Amino acid sequence: MQKIDLFFFYRQTFLIIAQKLSGFGRALYFFADVCSLGLKGKIRLSELMKQIYEQGMQSVVVVALTSAATGIVLALQGYMMLERFGAKEKVASLVALSLVRELSPVFTSLIFSGKAGARVTAELGAMSVNNQITATKVMGVDPLEFLVLPRMLACVLVLPILVVFSQVIGIMGGYLVAVFQADIPGSFYIHQTLRSINYVDFLSGFIKTFFFAILIGWVCCYQGYYTKGGSIGVGHYTTRAVAFAYIFVVLSNTVLTKIILTFWG
Amino acid sequence: MIKISHLYKSLNRELVLKDIDLTINDSEIWVILGQSGVGKSVLLQHMIGLFHPDQGAIEINGLRLDHLTAQQWLDLRRTMGYLFQEGALYDFMTVFENVAFPLQEHTALSVLEIKAKAENILQLVGLEGVERKYPAQLSGGMRKRVALARAVILDSKILFCDEPTSGLDPILSRDISNLIRDISRHFRTTTVIASHDIANAFRIADKVAILKDGQVVAQGTPQEVRASQNDFVREFIH
Numbered sequence A: 001m002q003k004i005d006l007f008f009f010y011r012q013t014f015l016i017i018a019q020k021l022s023g024f025g026r027a028l029y030f031f032a033d034v035c036s037l038g039l040k041g042k043i044r045l046s047e048l049m050k051q052i053y054e055q056g057m058q059s060v061v062v063v064a065l066t067s068a069a070t071g072i073v074l075a076l077q078g079y080m081m082l083e084r085f086g087a088k089e090k091v092a093s094l095v096a097l098s099l100v101r102e103l104s105p106v107f108t109s110l111i112f113s114g115k116a117g118a119r120v121t122a123e124l125g126a127m128s129v130n131n132q133i134t135a136t137k138v139m140g141v142d143p144l145e146f147l148v149l150p151r152m153l154a155c156v157l158v159l160p161i162l163v164v165f166s167q168v169i170g171i172m173g174g175y176l177v178a179v180f181q182a183d184i185p186g187s188f189y190i191h192q193t194l195r196s197i198n199y200v201d202f203l204s205g206f207i208k209t210f211f212f213a214i215l216i217g218w219v220c221c222y223q224g225y226y227t228k229g230g231s232i233g234v235g236h237y238t239t240r241a242v243a244f245a246y247i248f249v250v251l252s253n254t255v256l257t258k259i260i261l262t263f264w265g
Numbered sequence B: 001m002i003k004i005s006h007l008y009k010s011l012n013r014e015l016v017l018k019d020i021d022l023t024i025n026d027s028e029i030w031v032i033l034g035q036s037g038v039g040k041s042v043l044l045q046h047m048i049g050l051f052h053p054d055q056g057a058i059e060i061n062g063l064r065l066d067h068l069t070a071q072q073w074l075d076l077r078r079t080m081g082y083l084f085q086e087g088a089l090y091d092f093m094t095v096f097e098n099v100a101f102p103l104q105e106h107t108a109l110s111v112l113e114i115k116a117k118a119e120n121i122l123q124l125v126g127l128e129g130v131e132r133k134y135p136a137q138l139s140g141g142m143r144k145r146v147a148l149a150r151a152v153i154l155d156s157k158i159l160f161c162d163e164p165t166s167g168l169d170p171i172l173s174r175d176i177s178n179l180i181r182d183i184s185r186h187f188r189t190t191t192v193i194a195s196h197d198i199a200n201a202f203r204i205a206d207k208v209a210i211l212k213d214g215q216v217v218a219q220g221t222p223q224e225v226r227a228s229q230n231d232f233v234r235e236f237i238h
């Protein structure tokens, strides 16, 4: 009896692992297919432009608000703390480095997953359950080229721009606190900011952003493309895509941070 | 000509299609009848390569579908139209853009020629003045018409229609069925319709096939099928 149960347990575990692995394999395949289309230059510019505009416009306001608030809070907290050590003029460096290296890439990516990513999954998902993706194939058009590639590429192009935008807005938020609350001269603040960020800081934030963008585009397009189960399915796959995107961004951030710090200190 | 021989297909370990044999000649209108879930859509989707047979073969114009190269598939698909049950129109495109899409993809026509052709075909399916609307703004019957226009705009030689009348009232069902017949005659297409709308099927079909439990239990002209002695067929059509 015991033996049979154990056998059953192993078998189930094996089946579940096999299923997850094959799902991952399919996702890799999907990604490779889309990338190879991109490398072959099968890019539809008008579709791409539309996606860039929609994804960017959709996230820009929330990113601006969040970044401004983050910059303000960072400056307020940093200024309080640094003043105890008599180093309040360092607040500019604190704000700039935190935003550029860490906060802007991560926060913006999370917001982007929840807005643009969810939109991509829901759109592709609705098309999938309404047979529009099948219809595309039947009309002799590659749905990966027509529907997926523009969306994925737009993610990779839009997110870095949003991150730079977020960095600038965040620093402006810090500037307001410095000037109106901490009595630090504006020109000094800006000078300090520019001096403290070197290209390594900027680049490390940028590399992360690029990775996040690929992950978000991949996960959200993949989940949308393979959505099943009618309108319920669309809801299900969309929340799943966003949850995956969050987890991937947060986890890959720790790994990437460790790697970048190891090589660049 | 579409020739299906000894086609078997299982889905989820269940035998859906058993030993299907059909020969569909050029310019004929075939209606495949059967109860819901009997495998009509699956059979239709085999003919456009969305499913592959477990056993048996499908030939279109002498080409076996499982031997086609990617390029041959592309060429073949340009000669086929498929009317999906729910239309499957792109909802981010207007009616005009939907209908013009195959032309833009597969022909080198100029913008003006595309416009003329799309307007012409919309007129043919009885839709005028809705070019700028989006599919979500149309009724179910209008969406079917748009989808039909899109399916035949490349002068398709073969037209597949999955449940063209489901979800429509009897008068609209009749109109759409007549429209499909007229379009088929007009373009001289070979037309295969999956349906459970018996009255319209017998009115417009050149040939009828009746499926039961994944098998063809009767096929032939409407008169031949009406005269069938098979118990199921008699019960089904009367």
Ligand SMILES: Nc1ncnc2c1ncn2[C@@H]1O[C@H](COP(=O)(O)OP(=O)(O)OP(=O)(O)O)[C@@H](O)[C@H]1O
Pocket (backbone or CB within 6 Å): B011, B012, B016, B034, B035, B036, B037, B038, B039, B040, B041, B042, B043, B163, B194, B196
């Ligand atoms: N993609 C699929 N994967 C697995 N099974 C499927 C798939 N599509 C259809 N089936 C199964 O095949 C059988 C036949 O389905 P099909 O859709 O062809 O029926 P139908 O005759 O078109 O019915 P209806 O009149 O309701 O459209 C059903 O039992 C269905 O569950």
Ligand SMILES: [Mg+2]
Pocket (backbone or CB within 6 Å): B040, B041, B042, B162, B163, B194
């Ligand atoms: Mg069906």
